[in-house]
Amino acid sequence: MKANSLLIKQRYDRIAPYFEGLEAVMEGLFFKHKRQQLWAKVDGYHILEVGVGTGKNFAYYPDNARMTAVDFSPAMLKQAEQKKARKQVNVDLNLMDIESLCFADNSFDTVIGTFVFCSVPLPMRGLKELYRVCKPGGQVLLLEHVLSARPVLARLMHWLNPLVVKLVGANINRKTVRNVKACGFVWVRINEGSGDIFKLIEARK
Numbered sequence: 001m002k003a004n005s006l007l008i009k010q011r012y013d014r015i016a017p018y019f020e021g022l023e024a025v026m027e028g029l030f031f032k033h034k035r036q037q038l039w040a041k042v043d044g045y046h047i048l049e050v051g052v053g054t055g056k057n058f059a060y061y062p063d064n065a066r067m068t069a070v071d072f073s074p075a076m077l078k079q080a081e082q083k084k085a086r087k088q089v090n091v092d093l094n095l096m097d098i099e100s101l102c103f104a105d106n107s108f109d110t111v112i113g114t115f116v117f118c119s120v121p122l123p124m125r126g127l128k129e130l131y132r133v134c135k136p137g138g139q140v141l142l143l144e145h146v147l148s149a150r151p152v153l154a155r156l157m158h159w160l161n162p163l164v165v166k167l168v169g170a171n172i173n174r175k176t177v178r179n180v181k182a183c184g185f186v187w188v189r190i191n192e193g194s195g196d197i198f199k200l201i202e203a204r205k
């Protein structure tokens, strides 16, 4: 594993036991609603969740789907395993890097991730993997925070980024909408209710 990947993975391993506590206020006020909006768009039978983390999205998994999920942080995945057992969630959890997914081409009807591409070390490589494993006609759904379009705020985000990466492993200056558009999808739609920083992204293969 490359040094940068190792660093990000170690950050998530370190914060895994506190992750849900750290995000609790934002989750209740804001993220919960956005997750509901995103998961309402899931369709098809075989669904892949990338960067599953501690399993915060388990509550939104559709009943009649075959769920597969991956994360590269053993400690985050351990939290997800415990939640899976506690809540009796039907999901196949895998320790796997998004940048080199061990799934065949065209495997999934929907590939979904929330707040993941802020931290994937090589985001274009990861997004191309999502495209590869998505079936033709299938969809990739992402909820991501991105660099602001407002110049002053964007400058501040660039300036603060190294500190945030060092602390929690997430970049706050990613251009994920542009990156998804560069992957070859038939169309990419950004949910109209998305604000300046939080984006609901739908991409159809």
Ligand SMILES: C[S@@+](CC[C@H](N)C(=O)[O-])C[C@H]1O[C@@H](n2cnc3c(N)ncnc32)[C@H](O)[C@@H]1O
Binding pocket: 008, 009, 012, 050, 051, 052, 053, 054, 055, 056, 057, 070, 071, 072, 073, 076, 096, 097, 098, 099, 113, 114, 115, 116, 119, 120, 121, 126, 170
């Ligand atoms: C900010 S957390 C989000 C977790 C979860 N999706 C959520 O909404 O709470 C980002 C997650 O992505 C995982 N991650 C980042 N880069 C990854 C990669 N290249 N492969 C697999 N997982 C990755 C991290 O380990 C972490 O669990």
